[in-house]
Amino acid sequence: MPKATLQSGLKLHYQRAGSGPDLVMIHGLTGNLAVWHLKIVPMLADHFRILTYDLRGHGYSDMPPSGYTATDMAKDLEGLLDQLGVERANLVGHSYGADVALYFAFRNPDRVLQVGAVEAALPALIHLRTRDDWVGWTYWITVLERSGVTVPPEHRCDLNYMIRRSMSLPKKWGPLRGLPRNPEKFLRVLDSTPLASDYEVVGDLTLENIPRIEAPVHLVYAEGSAFLGSHDYLLEHLPNARSVMLPSSEWGHFGPLEQPEAVVEHLIESLAPPSAVENGPGVAPRRARLSV
């Protein structure tokens, strides 16, 4: 399987498909590049030259003992694009992958055409979702309890606990839906690296730096998502952002898995208009919500 060795020595597993302007797709925590390939990549392959990769500690990429902040992950992506000779690309990320895309866009304004931030969270906005009354906890507990997992009161706002328990649920999407997960590898990264604490490290993209992201950013969220607080903040503070609301879904945060067709439709419309491809990233920003 194709792996790129970065200057740092880190090996990242990647896959390429399609032809057209460059599009890099970045998966979220607990995921790997397969999340894009099962449905979305085949639908986008006629429009873009797609690069997907496994973040460090995930899939078949290396699992070094440290370096799991969003800033570190953005540096990995810089190294990967250098290695593969990709000068400038559209970036699409889901969840933590969307955070990485925004960090990359902040650090490398000349290398980004546009960003599709699907359910971005951002460490700088963690205050929106660590409080006991964050809607995401209730929503997550409901999903677990519906599947027969009881969450004791002392763990109802405990991210580490909740992630671990979620690993006991059967797979939810794709050809292996309903079959048990193989959580060993993900539990290994949680147990043997600082991923869980690095995830909260703000690093480069502070609140002050969010307005300095120049690239057009398409904020793709699902109605009712527990991450709409981040959506609203980013829409207000990014200079060149547009809101794309997907219909609400059972697991709103996992739009790419639940509603691949809707995500693809928006990506093609947002990132691949002929004028945008010919004229660079100069699409007019649209700050209004498309639907409420």
Next chain:
Amino acid sequence: MMFTHKQILEESLRLMTELSGDWEYSGEITAETRLLSDLAMDSLDLVIFGSELQERYGQLPFSEFLAEMGKQEGEQRDVTIGELVDLICRQQRATAPGGVA
């Protein structure tokens, strides 16, 4: 270029044996080996295997193939390497000049 069933099978077995090093599987791999219950392949493994096959044999309806597999009941859900080779042969015939899908 058209490949024979035998050539595709041999190449698939060779490829699978090579990849299975990463999957921590050490048993013998044959046409009857099942991807899920024998090799314990995950979605990521299926994507990697599919991508390697498409690099060799051109575009395959691989995501449709996986979606069909996903419709089978949990216990029966599986596919053998031989069945995947059949898919590649069918696709080769369909895309050959004068071929019928």
